[in-house]
Amino acid sequence: MKNITVIGSGTMGNGIAHTFAQYGFNVALVDINADALSRAIQTITNNLDRQLKKGAIDEKVKADTLNNITTYTDLATAAAKADLVIEAATENRDIKLKLFKQLSEICSDDTILASNTSSISITQIASVTKKPRNVIGMHFMNPVPVMKLVEVIRGYATSNEVTQKVMKLAQQLDKNPVEVNDYPGFVANRILMPMINEAIYTLFEGVAGVNEIDTVMKLGVAHPMGPLQLADFIGLDVCLAILNVLYGGFGNQKYAPCPLLVNMVTAGHLGVKSGSGFYKYIAGSKEIIVADKFS
Numbered sequence: 001m002k003n004i005t006v007i008g009s010g011t012m013g014n015g016i017a018h019t020f021a022q023y024g025f026n027v028a029l030v031d032i033n034a035d036a037l038s039r040a041i042q043t044i045t046n047n048l049d050r051q052l053k054k055g056a057i058d059e060k061v062k063a064d065t066l067n068n069i070t071t072y073t074d075l076a077t078a079a080a081k082a083d084l085v086i087e088a089a090t091e092n093r094d095i096k097l098k099l100f101k102q103l104s105e106i107c108s109d110d111t112i113l114a115s116n117t118s119s120i121s122i123t124q125i126a127s128v129t130k131k132p133r134n135v136i137g138m139h140f141m142n143p144v145p146v147m148k149l150v151e152v153i154r155g156y157a158t159s160n161e162v163t164q165k166v167m168k169l170a171q172q173l174d175k176n177p178v179e180v181n182d183y184p185g186f187v188a189n190r191i192l193m194p195m196i197n198e199a200i201y202t203l204f205e206g207v208a209g210v211n212e213i214d215t216v217m218k219l220g221v222a223h224p225m226g227p228l229q230l231a232d233f234i235g236l237d238v239c240l241a242i243l244n245v246l247y248g249g250f251g252n253q254k255y256a257p258c259p260l261l262v263n264m265v266t267a268g269h270l271g272v273k274s275g276s277g278f279y280k281y282i283a284g285s286k287e288i289i290v291a292d293k294f295s
Ligand SMILES: NC(=O)c1ccc[n+]([C@@H]2O[C@H](COP(=O)([O-])OP(=O)(O)OC[C@H]3O[C@@H](n4cnc5c(N)ncnc54)[C@H](O)[C@@H]3O)[C@@H](O)[C@H]2O)c1
Pocket: 007, 008, 009, 010, 011, 012, 013, 030, 031, 032, 033, 036, 087, 088, 089, 090, 091, 092, 095, 099, 116, 117, 118, 119, 139, 140, 141, 142, 233, 234, 235, 238, 273
C-alpha cells in the first residue's frame, strides 16, 4: 500500500495524514472546506516543529512529511488512485453513508475503505458499498502521531485478508492494533463515554466543580487527564454523537447524554476546537482556566 486518501482534515484527519506521510506514504487529504485544509497543514507543520524541537525527527523528515501530503476539495480526484481510504469526516451517519456510497463508485475493487468513526456501525457503512468485505474500522486515537492504539473494527462482512492487511499496516506506523467486533461504541468509547457522561452529570447535579472532578480522577484514579478536560479535547459534539449512538444502539437509559452536554453543544461550546467548553482556551497559552460559566 502506498497511496492513502484521508477524508476530513479536522482534529483526527490532520493527525492521520501527518502519521502516514511521516512514514513515507503518499497522502491525499480531502475536505469539503478549503479553510479546514489550510488549518490542517498549519497544524501539521506546528506539530512537526514540536517533534523537531524534541529531537524526535530531523529537518529532512519534516520536509518529506509535508511533501508527501497533497490537499484536495474534490473527493473523486483525491480517491481515484487510493490503495486505502480512511474516512475521518464529521461523526454523522448520513455524511458517512453518502461518502462510502461515493467511494464505492470512485475506487477500484481492491481499495480498502476504512472509517475512523468513534461509534457508527461499520457493518451499516459497509452495507452501502459494493464490496462490504473491503470495509473496516480503523479507529485512531487523539493525538494520532502520539497515541499508540489503533482499534481495528471488523464489520460483519469484513474479510480476514483485509483485517490482516490493516493490522499489519498499523504496525508499519509503529502503532499497536487491537482487533474488536462491531457493536455500538466498539470497546474504547463504550467504556470511556459513559465515564465522561457521568463526570458531566456530577457537575450538572452540583456534586463538585470542574477542577474538583478532574482532580479527583487525575490524582485518585491516575488518569493523565480529567474526564471533563478529555471531553473538551475530544470535542463535546463528538462525545454527544457517540453517546447518542450508544443510547440508540443499546436502548439503555444509562447511555442517555446529560442535558448539560446537549446544551453546551447546542450553544456551540465544543471544547478546544471552539475555544470554550468546561475550560476556556486562549490561543498560544497552555494555561488551563475553568470556563466562566463554571467558575
Ligand atoms: N476527536 C477525537 O478525539 C476523535 C477520536 C477518534 C475518532 N474520532 C472520529 O474521527 C472522525 C472525525 O472527527 P474529528 O474530531 O476530526 O472531527 P472535526 O469536526 O474536527 O473534523 C471533521 C472534518 O470533516 C470535514 N467534512 C465533513 N463532511 C465532509 C465530507 N463530506 N467530505 C470531506 N470532509 C468532510 C469537515 O469539514 C471537518 O473539517 C469522527 O468520525 C470522529 O468520531 C474523533
